Structures are given as structure tokens and as C-alpha cells.
Amino acid sequence: MVIDKRSSTGNEWYVIQVPAGKEVALCETIRRAVGPDVLRECFTPRFATERKVRGAWEQAESLLLPGYIIAVTREPVALYERLREVREFTKLLRMGGSFCPLAEDDRAWMAMFTNEGDRVIPMSMGVMEGDRVVVFRGPLKGREACIVSVNRRKSLAFIELDMCGRRVTTRIGLGIVRKSQCQGEAKTT
Structure with missing residues (x-):
């Protein structure tokens, strides 16, 4: 097994594949099994969006990467x-023979809009x-090129991220408004 030399310079974000639907529970299991001497943080990133429930828009959160957990370690x-x-299926992703962290620009982007302990974009x-x-406000501002498609009815954008040499498509909250609704806001942001 090859040791990734980048890991010795600081904490990197590594991706662990887990069964979909068990991400939150497995984060806690992994924290206990691995311990704070190796693991700085373990989380499943989420994103904020809105859902229409009985005719009214309500705030909601969804998993950014279903089936994956991010572990921060050196x-x-x-x-x-x-x-x-860990008794459940957990697979630390690799490329070739070495463990590969999340791409630096994707990690920096996620870290810019979230805080340790509150990883909601x-x-x-x-x-x-x-x-x-x-996009005139939020984490997708300036990153419109990564948007693959938009579902206006569900307030979602489908974006692509790099994970260990693979392009992964996921979704994130994106509200589309009429131009007249954003004129004042677009000038202030």
C-alpha cells in the first residue's frame, strides 16, 4: 500500500463510502471506532433548500453526497x-494504490460556506x-460552470464534483427568481 505524502502536511478531507441512508448513524460509529487521536472531524455534508409543503415553502436540509462521509485526518x-x-460497510476511497483526499478546490469551496460542527451549505x-x-447570491456564485442542470420546481441545481478521479453529480439548493425580484438584491451583493 502506498502512503499519500500529502496527508503529512496537514488535515485532508478523505471520502468514505457507506450504505445510503446510514450516513448520519455511521458518522457517530466511525468517530467512536477511530478516535480523536486520528480523526479530527467526521461528517456528512448537507445543503439547505426549500420544499413546498401544502402550498407553503419550508426550509429543508438534504445530504450533499448520499452514500458518502467525509473524514478529516492527517x-x-x-x-x-x-x-x-466498524461492522457496517465502510470503504475509504483510493485512486490507484493510495488514499486520495477530496479535490482541493471542492474542499475549499465546502469549507468556505460551512463551519466545523455545522456542515450545511x-x-x-x-x-x-x-x-x-x-447566480447572484450563495455558494454557487461564480461557480455556474459546474451546474449540469436545474430543477426550478424543487429549488435544486445538479452539480459535478471531483472525488478521487471520478466526476460525481450531486444536488444543491438553488432558488430561481424572476429578474424583477432580484434587481435590488443583485445590486447589494
């Missing part, structure tokens, strides 16, 4: 070895200009 080999103690707001989305 020691991916120790993390891998201690994950063997806020909802973005934008407008449609023809077939193009222009």
Missing part, C-alpha cells in the same frame, strides 16, 4: 486500519437568462 492509513473495526439564489443560470 493519517489516512490509520483511519483505514481502524475502519476495519446555504441555498444559492439566481436568475435564468435564456438557457443560462446567473
